[in-house]
Amino acid sequence: MSEAPRIGIKRIEDSDHTLALPSYETTGAAGADLRANFPDGAREGLLLSPGQRALVPTGLILDILPGWEVQVRPRSGLALRHGLTLVNTPGTIDSDYRGPVGVIVINLGDEPYHLRHGERIAQLVVAPASQARFFETVEVSETVRGNGGFGSTGAG
Numbered sequence: 001m002s003e004a005p006r007i008g009i010k011r012i013e014d015s016d017h018t019l020a021l022p023s024y025e026t027t028g029a030a031g032a033d034l035r036a037n038f039p040d041g042a043r044e045g046l047l048l049s050p051g052q053r054a055l056v057p058t059g060l061i062l063d064i065l066p067g068w069e070v071q072v073r074p075r076s077g078l079a080l081r082h083g084l085t086l087v088n089t090p091g092t093i094d095s096d097y098r099g100p101v102g103v104i105v106i107n108l109g110d111e112p113y114h115l116r117h118g119e120r121i122a123q124l125v126v127a128p129a130s131q132a133r134f135f136e137t138v139e140v141s142e143t144v145r146g147n148g149g150f151g152s153t154g155a156g
């Protein structure tokens with residue numbers, strides 16, 4: 001396997017610098033857990049009503065190498081137990097983005113959810129990303145599938 005990509009992480013000023021950086025919980029984990037990091041003065045966290053969404057700060061800026069992307073994905077435990085997921089899953093962190101990473105959380109459960117400062121709210125998956133060369137054409141190549149889609153192979 002090729003060497004793991006290095007990703008620099010800068011903490012923003014008013015974030016809590018004592019919180020752990022994203023880390024893999026097991027040796028084979030694909031996702032590194034990411035913590036909610038509310039700024040000074042908002043450390044009580046956030047009460048999310050059913051159906052409510054919010055941009056949750058992480059206090060982190062990622063320095064991603066060209067040719068890579070970082071995906072922000074939900075955590076299945078929070079999804080199953082509380083209906084908490086991400087509106088735009090998977091969120092895309094572009095390699096040239098140098099702003100703080102935010103997590104767009106939504107409560108699809110039927111109870112209010114108290115999102116706590118320092119809680120692991122999402123996970124980061126690092127993946128290779130290439131930019132395609134899009135070009136206009138009048139002919140497309142033939143395939144067995146052709147234009148069959150949207151359930152064309154049947155159910156079950």
Ligand SMILES: O=c1ccn([C@H]2C[C@H](O)[C@@H](COP(=O)(O)OP(=O)(O)OP(=O)(O)O)O2)c(=O)[nH]1
Pocket residue numbers: 072088090091092093094095097100101102103104
């Ligand atoms: O869950 C997310 C998704 C995106 N971003 C940041 C990093 C990403 O590089 C940037 C732009 O995201 P995206 O391209 O998905 O958003 P857009 O609506 O197309 O905005 P833009 O016009 O800024 O590209 O916002 C996050 O912090 N969290």
